[in-house]
Amino acid sequence: MKYLSITSILMLFICSCSKEDNEPINFGNMITTSGLNFVPEVLNCNVGDTIFFELGVTHNAVEVSEVNYNANNSTPIENGFELSFGESNYIVVEESKTHYYVCTPHLPSMKARIIVH
Numbered sequence: 456m457k458y459l460s461i462t463s464i465l466m467l468f469i470c471s472c473s474k475e476d477n478e479p480i481n482f483g484n485m486i487t488t489s490g491l492n493f494v495p496e497v498l499n500c501n502v503g504d505t506i507f508f509e510l511g512v513t514h515n516a517v518e519v520s521e522v523n524y525n526a527n528n529s530t531p532i533e534n535g536f537e538l539s540f541g542e543s544n545y546i547v548v549e550e551s552k553t554h555y556y557v558c559t560p561h562l563p564s565m566k567a568r569i570i571v572h
């Protein structure tokens with residue numbers, strides 16, 4: 456008969472506790488880069504969701520206004536998010552609106568949206 460070590464029992468205890476204590480995180484809200492594209496180009500999510508970014512080393516992500524998005528202008532929007540080249544990070548969306556963002560060196564092709572419902 457095999458017994459669980461004290462470490463294993465502690466680990467099981469810690470894991471089951473943290474599952475109950477924390478809100479579930481939706482890891483489906485992930486934005487990556489492929490070629491000169493953000494993937495997905497349109498991310499649909501809900502207020503309160505966490506959005507993860509994993510950017511390739513040649514790409515950044517700068518939130519811009521809708522007007523600048525349509526004009527392929529990378530001027531950052533006030534209080535927007537900004538991830539530097541190759542950064543892996545996350546944001547939490549707290550408002551029902553559309554976030555427009557671009558990769559500065561790869562405009563006009565590389566831009567995308569996060570639609571918060």
Ligand SMILES: [Cu+2]
Nearest residue numbers: 514558561565
């Ligand atoms: Cu890029």
